[in-house]
Structure formats: C-alpha cells, structure tokens
Amino acid sequence: MKKLTLEEVGKLAGVSRATVSRVVNGYPHIRPEIRERVQRVIDETGYRPNLLARSLASDRSNIIGLVIPSGAQAVFTDPYFPCLTQGIARGVNTNNLTLALFMVHSEQEEERTILSILGTGLVDGLIVTSDNKGDVFIPELLKHDMPFVQIGRSLYSNQVYRVDTDNVTGSYLATKHLLSLGYQRIATIATNRNCSGDDRFTGYANAFAEYGRTIDRRLVAYGDYGLESGYHAMRQLIPQRPDAVFVTSDTMALGALRALQEAQLRVPDDIAIVGYDDLPPAVQANPQLTTIRQPIEQTGFLAVATLVKILSGEPPESHEIVLPVELVVRASCGAVRMNAVETAGQTVSYPVNP
Amino acid sequence: MKKLTLEEVGKLAGVSRATVSRVVNGYPHIRPEIRERVQRVIDETGYRPNLLARSLASDRSNIIGLVIPSGAQAVFTDPYFPCLTQGIARGVNTNNLTLALFMVHSEQEEERTILSILGTGLVDGLIVTSDNKGDVFIPELLKHDMPFVQIGRSLYSNQVYRVDTDNVTGSYLATKHLLSLGYQRIATIATNRNCSGDDRFTGYANAFAEYGRTIDRRLVAYGDYGLESGYHAMRQLIPQRPDAVFVTSDTMALGALRALQEAQLRVPDDIAIVGYDDLPPAVQANPQLTTIRQPIEQTGFLAVATLVKILSGEPPESHEIVLPVELVVRASCGAVRMNAVETAGQTVSYPVNP
DNA sequence: CTTTTATTTGAGAGCGCTCTCAATTAGAAA
C-alpha cells in the first residue's frame, strides 16, 4: 500500500488535483458525473488525505488538546478524570477532531508542555482542567491568545470561556439536607487550593446562613481531594464531636469513613456523612454515600462543543456554562434508616431547580 | 505575536533558512559564532518551529496514538486505564512525543477511527490496549503495516510487539496462596472474553495441578471485570459452598464482597477472598483485599519505549516484555487474622521470582 | 603560494494539500 496523493488520484480519474480535493471535501459545483468518477477511484484505491499536509495548507489542524496539569494527582484514585475524558472524547469524535492529551507530571514539564503547545500550530485549541489557584497555564494561554475552554473555575474566570458544574448549589443542597434532618454540629471537610473547593465552601456557608446558623470554624477541616487527606481531616474533626459531616468529595469521604470506623463511630447512627461527586466509590462504600451528583461526562462534552464554536468564529454569547447538580440520598446521611444492603440500587434523588 | 518562520529568523540573523534549521535541530558543522547569533535571535523572538510543517517535510509526526477500544467500558469504574495512561504519558513526555488519544465508544466509531488513523500520516505509531478476543483493530493495523505495540495479549501475539504483566504467574501465586492456607473449595471468578482472563485462569489451573487437585467446574463463574458482574458471579457461586474464592479483578472482588455480605458470610472467617490488580479499591475494601499487584504504569511506560525503538528502526530483539507481579497479603485471605483497620497501611508482599 | 581536502553555508526542490483566480464550458437570454 504505497502512498497515494491527490495528484495521483486525479491522474487516475483524469481530472486535476483541485477537482479531487473538491470531491474529497464535498464542495458543490462539480458535475455529478465527474464527482462519481472521482469518488469511485477514491473508493477503489482507498485514498486517504494526508492530514498533516491538509493542516499545513489550511492552517487548521483539527486537533484539540486536553491539558491535565500536575496538580491533578488524583488522576489515579479518582474516576473524575476518566469520566471527563470520556465526555471530551465523545465530543471530539462527534466533531471529527483528534484529541491530543497533555498530562503534566511536574512543574518543569509544565513549562516544556506550554512551549511545545504554543506557537507550534499543532492544536487549534485547548481544554484545560486547571482548577488550581496558583496555576500558570491560563495566563500563558491568554497571553498567546490560544483559544481554550476551561473546565471548572479559575481566578481568570471573567476573561475565559468555561464549563462548570454548580458547586455552590451542590454544597448548599448537601448541607441543607443535613440541616433539615436536624443535625446540630455539621462539620465539613473542604479544600482550599482550588476554586471548586471555594465554591463548595460557599454553598455550605449559604445553607448555614439560610438557617440562621453561624459556622463554627473548629468544625471545618481541609483536605486535597485525596483519600488520605479525608482520613486525616476526619481524625482532626472527631474530637469536636460533630454529629454530621459534609465531605466535599466522595474519595475524601471514603477516607473519612475509615477514620470514623477506627474511632468506633457508626454511620449514620453516631454521625451522618454526605459526600460529593457520585462516582462509583459512593455506591461501593459501606454504608452507601448520600452525595451530590454532577454531570461530569456532559461537562466534557459541552466543553468541546464550546471550543468548536469558538474556533468556528462564532463564540457563544455567554462566557460560562454552569450545569445543574442533584442530591442523591442514600444511607450515609441517616435520612433513610436502613441497612445499606437493603437500599442498594434504590436511589432517591431531588432534582435541582436552578 | 505574529507568526514567525524559519525564513524570517534567518533574515534577522543574517543567515539562510537552512542554517537556522540546523541550529534549531542541533546539527554539527556550524561556526559557533553563527550558531550563537542565530540562537540569540531565536530566544529573543521566541520562535517555535511549526510542527505540522516539520512533520510534513520529514514524514514523521512525532505523534503516537493510544487506542482504547469500545470493549473497554470499565474505563469508568476501574483505575486501570488512568494508571496505564499515566505511564504512557510519562513515556511520551520523556521521548518528546505528543500523545493522541483515541477512545472509541461504538463499533461504528471504531471503523471510523481506524480509517482516520490509517494512511493519514497523523501518527507515527500506536499503542493499542485491545484485550478483546474478537477485536478487529489488530488485523487491520497489521494489514496496513502501521507500527504498534500492544498492551496485553491477543490472538495475534506472535506477529506483534507487546508488553504485558505476568497474568499466569499472578493467578498462580494467588491460588497457591489459598491452597497453601489449606482451603479446600477454592472457587474463581474468571472472565472469558479476553486474553488476560484466559491467562489468569491458566494460572489458577496451574496451581491446582501443582497441588494435584482437579478443578471443580461448578466452582468457576464468569464476569466481565465490572463490579456488577462480580456480584452476580458470586451469588452464583455461594450455593456451591466455596471456602475461598480467587476473583480475577479487584473491582469484581468488590462486587463479590457485597454478595457475601448480603449472604451474611464473613470474610475471611466464612470465606476467604483474593483479588487481582491492587488498585485503590483493594485498600478501600473492608476487609482489605489480598491481591496481586501488577506494575501498570510501568507497562505503559515500557510500551512507549518499545514503540520508540521500533520507530527508530532498531526493533527490540524480543517481541514481548512480560513484567513480574507480586502477591500482596492483606486481611481478606485469612492469612492475617486481624481487623482490617489494624492492618491498614501494613503490607506483606512476596516478591515474585520469574 | 598553489593545490587539495574538509567545513560551513545557501539555493532550491519538494512534502501533499488548500485556495484563489483565471480559463473553459455549459446554459440562459436575446
């Protein structure tokens, strides 16, 4: 199978390179008879256009990049990124693009990656998952005006197109749920290095405000979305005797659960717990976690759609898309006083009205 | 920041395009004085070569593709792919390549993807994760002689470069461990749609053979690596009253655990269980899983290294790299009769000698 | 100082495609 070019296909069909190009790209204004003849040659020879040559000539690679910065080490433990990537991949396939994956492991790799992306013409645009406050990626992209869509939120949100889930409302719902259940000492395990963490704390605070309660700072501990950090944060909270805890990620909730188990505290009898994400671990946990479900895959899909719009020159009116989330009630919050096993598969969910 | 070309940099430095190209690519035979002058211009202007143009001219894109076929739906629940991808990403970064991710969701997308990859010059080579017996990808690649490395095993293993972990030995170790612990009715939850599943069953059989035992077919159930399938397989096995079960993936083991719990069977007192993979779920489980640890990330890294060798024209002597695995003993097998909590973080492991 | 040889540079031909523009052909109008 030697290399076929437009030129050769043209020769075979008795037309010029330009005409073949038109057929390949579905242009109008071609005599049906010619089009057919060319198409036949293409089918018979199995000709495929060289994407690199096409990209070079058209100044459009149809490759978009997905950047996962070094901060996101949770890539291993957390199904979040796989889910997101899945959605992005679906978007990419739908739009006939190619996805380039840039996973950065260290700060210096970060620098190298930025350079290799910017100004090399390789990607038309980017999807960036940076949720880290101290991130250098975004400003760099802005400076080189590389088209991109951010997943999550950043300090530069106003100048940026972004897709996010409604973290504030999510946490608000989770916390309100605990409040409405009558819990008195509702702790939280938050994070403070990223924007989604801030938002989730805001939701927690909002619910407290609505109930005329004030936040007891001793009932606030911090983690980094990792399992271990949830464990340690929970150990830190236990002496404060909370009767409920809102953990801002399921993975951390799993860690917290272990800490509680160690402390011989029963969930939800001694202490209720609500997570965030509704990823598989939430169901695998014992008891199953009441948690906030967010449409992660859809987030990825919409990010691609948004980027495509931007690249096509007709950027979306709004700079942000914020997707609704919902509360999924399972056993861990004590609303349903049953054995986890019995409630397996059964899920009560309160849809959100935005 | 307008577009800089070799030509312009050359003009600025008072040399020809060719000379600049030589500097950029680190060729010898350049007067140090000139090299310096050119380099200075490059630094000052921030020139970056256009990768597409380079690829077109050199017939080498330095992009390699990672193909995750539609069969691998476990992408969500299983940290396997994230881990593997991490390793591949590291390899890619190390070798100054770019990674293109092809995630296929349906059979028809599969077809489309193959076409868009083959003969378009976009990727220099591929890493394929197909472990599915009925896969069409491999033969297609072979036909178009696209360089690739397979992760896992396939029906075409002899004609293919591949990197794999030692599934046979892994299962052998797991099963032998249970046998040596004196269990009498050792069941297994296997899989039968993929090659790694076959290998794992072989290891199970090998251990039985070594102990002069024969396999009771009623103690063999099948799953598909998914959590639910483990649950159902276990339910199917329970009536056969096994006193131990070797589950060929941690994820399925989690499902099995739930089935056992439902049946009021205590682990490991009533029934011992050993998993496979040693991914985070193994530690999160209660009791923590005795399991087989395999170097997944390294698998990905080595796959890239192998592919790079192939592309450089000096293919590795051996067609396969099989990485060693090890048994990690935790609470679920009954070898360590302790509360899972007490053994948390403590891990006894028997290194494998291949 | 000339001749030979090795080093260093530049010119130029592609890589395979897109896209503009002009030429050709067909169709409509006169």
Place this chain on the structure above:
DNA sequence: TTTCTAATTGAGAGCGCTCTCAAATAAAAG
C-alpha cells in the same frame, strides 16, 4: 445563432519545514 452569465475545472502559488547538493570558504598539505 449570438451574447451574456453562471457553473465547472485547472493552473499555480503558497503553507513552513527538511534535506540534498553544490557553492563558498577555511584549513591543511605540498
């Protein structure tokens, strides 16, 4: 039929880089 317009096709100039080959320069040898 002739004229004008619109539809259809081809020629050719790039896109920015690599790479061969020959020219130019410098160094070594005679």
